[in-house]
Amino acid sequence: MLLSVKDLYVKYGNIEALHGISFHVDEGEIVTLIGSNGAGKSTTLHSIMRLPPPEAPRVTSGDIAFRGESILGMAPHTVVSTLHMALVPEGRHIFGNLTVMENLTLATYARKDAHGAQRDLERVFELFPRLAERRRQRSESLSGGEQQMLAVGRALMSGCNFILLDEPSMGLAPLLMYDMFRTLKRLNQDGMTILLVEQNARLALQFAHRGYVIDTGEIVAEGTGLELLDNPEVKKAYLGG
Numbered sequence: 001m002l003l004s005v006k007d008l009y010v011k012y013g014n015i016e017a018l019h020g021i022s023f024h025v026d027e028g029e030i031v032t033l034i035g036s037n038g039a040g041k042s043t044t045l046h047s048i049m050r051l052p053p054p055e056a057p058r059v060t061s062g063d064i065a066f067r068g069e070s071i072l073g074m075a076p077h078t079v080v081s082t083l084h085m086a087l088v089p090e091g092r093h094i095f096g097n098l099t100v101m102e103n104l105t106l107a108t109y110a111r112k113d114a115h116g117a118q119r120d121l122e123r124v125f126e127l128f129p130r131l132a133e134r135r136r137q138r139s140e141s142l143s144g145g146e147q148q149m150l151a152v153g154r155a156l157m158s159g160c161n162f163i164l165l166d167e168p169s170m171g172l173a174p175l176l177m178y179d180m181f182r183t184l185k186r187l188n189q190d191g192m193t194i195l196l197v198e199q200n201a202r203l204a205l206q207f208a209h210r211g212y213v214i215d216t217g218e219i220v221a222e223g224t225g226l227e228l229l230d231n232p233e234v235k236k237a238y239l240g241g
């Protein structure tokens with residue numbers, strides 16, 4: 001088991017957002033967390049990545065373990081540099097006044113292997129040729145789809161082999177959305193483990209090996225992507241009947 005979340009309770013101030021959720025991700029898997037607005041999907045990712053305040057959700061009990069070792073006390077930069085996990089946050093959060101190349105290079109600051117960073121840059125440009133063409137362009141002038149590519153590219157530049165994505169389909173036209181998911185599938189086939197948070201439940205369940213449904217801070221269903229697509233409750237609540 002690569003990542004396991006055990007009976008996790010999380011609060012913002014006095015308000016509890018997660019009420020004892022448990023799930024796991026195995027190496028090489030694509031796992032998705034689906035659920036409606038405010039269910040606790042982003043909170044789960046932020047708890048795993050140990051985001052600093054003010055976003056910081058506070059874990060009040062339970063555990064998050066990586067290869068069996070608790071990572072609750074770990075700093076966010078250590079999660080990235082030693083566990084090789086990276087988050088593509090909702091809303092992308094790229095540096096708009098920097099160029100594509102500068103955004104990608106910034107993500108390598110904690111790396112000690114210049115050779116690996118160069119190899120990852122080539123890989124990013126191979127996966128997203130559009131970014132190579134626009135490498136000198138200021139990022140704020142990229143289209144929404146290109147900015148999402150840059151957000152994924154930046155995560156890859158950290159040298160991660162486990163990527164956590166928060167709503168990568170948000171704001172993308174259907175064709176671009178499918179392109180993005182095809183690229184993510186390619187990454188997975190090359191060995192990348194993926195934890196995906198999505199509101200587009202149908203797309204996410206078709207793409208993932210396994211999924212969990214979160215509802216108001218609790219896991220209410222789990223199974224393979226196909227099982228959940230076929231689950232009458234899931235169909236009714238998340239797939240439009």
Ligand code: ATP
Nearest residue numbers: 012017036037038039040041042043044054055199
């Ligand atoms: P969405 O798909 O809308 O992003 P989500 O499933 O990712 O939803 P979360 O963003 O994790 O949901 O929110 C879970 C709950 O925690 C919500 O009730 C939300 O209002 C609350 N919450 C999220 N972030 C904070 C914060 N920084 N401070 C206080 N409460 C928060």
